[in-house]
Amino acid sequence: MISWFTALPYGWAYFIASILDILVIALPVMLAVAMIIYADRKIWAAMALRRGPNVVGPFGLLQSFADGLKVFLQETIIPTAANRTLFLIAPVITFTVALIAWAVIPFSSFSVLANINVGLLYILAASSLGVYGVILAGWASNSKYPFYSAIRAAAQMVSYEVAIGFVLISVVLWAGSFNMQTIVLAQKGEVLGLINANGFNPLLFPMAVVFLISSMAETSRTPFDLTEAESELVAGYQTEYSSMSFALYWLGEYANVILMCALNATLFWGGWLPPLDLPFLYHIPGTTIGLGLFWILFKMAVFFFIFSWVKATLPRYRYDQLMRLGWKIFLPLSLLFVFLVSGWLMLTRFHPIGA
């Protein structure tokens, strides 16, 4: 079984191994998206005292796959007024950028596809490309509601990206690196030498909250889902879409949501480190099997529950409230914390006065 692989030239072996690595990340992400849509509907239903999907498969577990199959077999409608090429490229862009950001997320001490030095910068770059998919969809549809929605979505996404950018600077200052693995490891024993989380540090806690709220706005989740406000804009920028192109927006949106959950966990709550810095939490006791993957998935699940909870509880913001929160509250606050965090680091860690 292995012999044909070892007989390959190095280049090909590397290529095949990398492709396998990528599939090991991309396919579970897609599966996770399917299951997270189901989980979202179940949580939402439970909070509204409904049952949620419960017909397809045991407990309705196969609902997402049934939806996927149905959507796959539908007709792709391309409106006559639309720009055909752009119309079809837009969902491809959205879904592609939602997937590629996963390349630098560390899942345990050794499992990260590309352990690059500027991992966080790469994620920022990849997630800001998502705007193109949205605005292309709105433009190419050549229809009023998608157009309005796309403009709204673009303005909303870039507004909160500014806040996210400054929040990330606080984290990078604290960890001293853009490398995701270093950022995770820097959180080891962050508070009192026991708790592995930036989030419990009083200097960074406000930034953790700002980042959580901004990540909801960035992914257009309730209470910031003005881009698909159904009472005003039908279904938002995807109004003209049908079949799998429509589903790609859903998949991309949910892939972005779980990416944001992973980022929240990684940047502020210890990533794949266990919550407490105790040796028996790193490995299954008595073995060398690491628990890193378990902890990051657990934290992502907690964050997704918060996302879902917020969606089930809060009413939608108005557009002026949304912009006020982004520009007049989060931006000055995160700028202030860049000043505070860097000043604190200068005074205590880098160049203490009198040292």
Add this chain to the structure above:
Amino acid sequence: MASVAAQYLPILLFLGVALLLSTAFVVLPIAVARLTGAHKPSTDKLSEYECGFPAFEDSRMQFDVRFYLVAILFIIFDLEAAFLYPWAVSLREIGWTGWLAMMGFLAELLLGFAYAWKKGALEWE
């Protein structure tokens, strides 16, 4: 140098795989719909969405200039953040001089921000 570039190779491959997957997701249903007979376009189906009447004007119309303002503000602040990134990782090396220089830069941008705020560029009534 080569080793640094090699770290990025998986990302390039990932981009290829992701593009391939999402293109397949767009193209395959179109092909399948033609095979199964689900592909039956008609004039009404292909017209753009409007609330019960044919669209009577171009949908790519004028939009509020404030969206444009937001885009410009975004460019300013994102550029500012881009300047801050290398500063943030090298703060230990550049010392108080570097820190003070960046704080001066931030203060100047804050002045611009306060001006935009006062002028009402951030108002959405």
